[in-house]
Amino acid sequence: MARNFVPAFKTCTEKDIELLQIFIDKSKKLAVITGAGISTESGLPDYRSKDVGLYSRNGYRPMNYSEFLGNHSSRQRYWARSFLGWNYIHNCQPNISHLTLTDWQRFGKLNTIITQNVDRLHHKAGSESVIELHGNLYNVKCIDCNHRISRILFQTILTEMNSDLLNDDKSLRAKLLQENNENNNNRTIRPDGDIDIIDDFVYSFRYPSCQRCYGLLKPDIVFFGDNVDQYLVEKIYKKLNNECDSLLVLGSSLKVFSIFRFILQQIQLKKPLAIVNIGPTRADTFLQNDQNNNDIILKIDSKISDVITKIQI
Structure with missing residues (x-):
């Protein structure tokens, strides 16, 4: 059995699920960004999580x-x-979160998956329209x-x-x-x-x-210190701007600018943004500064599979 690298997490509340359900229901062309946090339940560690991430260990x-x-x-x-x-x-095999996103695609809810991960678990789960930002x-x-x-x-x-x-x-x-x-x-x-x-x-x-x-x-x-393919960057900008009406981030602290740039665009365009991640993210300052903007930015601090598997599509 693969080792579980999921860090300690808070249990999601009924209110969390209700708010995310509303967010998903309003979206007709959803985009999802995934980071290392979505693969921890498949036995792959992330870098930054407290106690279990590689940097902290x-x-x-x-x-x-x-x-x-x-x-x-x-x-x-x-x-x-x-x-x-x-x-x-x-x-390594995809976990329930990867498989759930595949189901969302098949039901027509999910337009595009943009992943920071290099493990190809989205492909193994059967997902299509996956953009691998880091190869x-x-x-x-x-x-x-x-x-x-x-x-x-x-x-x-x-x-x-x-x-x-x-x-x-x-x-x-x-x-x-x-x-x-x-x-x-x-x-x-x-x-x-x-x-x-x-x-x-x-x-x-x-x-x-x-x-x-x-x-x-x-x-x-893309190694650390290397540059992301500019063609992919432009492709993602266009998809988020022209083809998707909302963005859900799953399992990313958004620390690296190669992915955070798309969050900045989403906020600038005032398009709905939701984040499910254990622990803080680079976008949290926008949450703190936009207390009256809850219909635009939603943050849930909990385990991905405990949250998205409760969403009805």
Whole structure:
């Protein structure tokens, strides 16, 4: 069973459900933004939640784009850890919140899902019209020529290149297995797909260059310090402006500007906005400053699945 990374949360009230139901009923073309909080019930931790988020547990920071580009040892560390974390990510399954959003789409209530997540759980749940703002872990691309290959194929290539590490060095393999067992297999898994492992494995790990141009390969995700595809940004702006009449945020603290920009647009356009998230968000200042604007901005501090599964569509 996947470990539950849901932080401590308040129980949603009947009033919370009533207000969100009204919000949903009024919407004819709903857009939803999802963050790491929607995947915690699938066994993937978020970054910022108190006690269970990666930042609060061990001060971990994700791979920085400039570090990945400029340092072979950083790329070696990333791919070694990602190699061992991949099966866990690949085997993660959507939870009731992902499935509920799929149902909302099928019933015609939900127009677009915009996700910060790279886990592809919305796709596994059967959702369509999903915009992956930060990319996904299921593709690997060349930084130089933009050639892409599937991560499943790339995993096979990594396995072949490191067969001696995985098969011949039985003592190293045993040590890896022992450490994983001690960490309950997923204790140190991260939303970006890597996992803590011993240094011996990292320093011996091999990874390929692009088979077309010999350029650098990276996961098809936006690393910290990297830029979001401007085409996607404009596409989301247009969808929220022209195709959607309200916006529901699920499981995001909205700390990074790549997603917070869309909240600012929603507020500027005075379109209805609702947020379901455990703990504070970057948009909370607007709630505090707009006490008379409750029909525009709604905030529910509770677990996503406890809230949205009670909504009637």
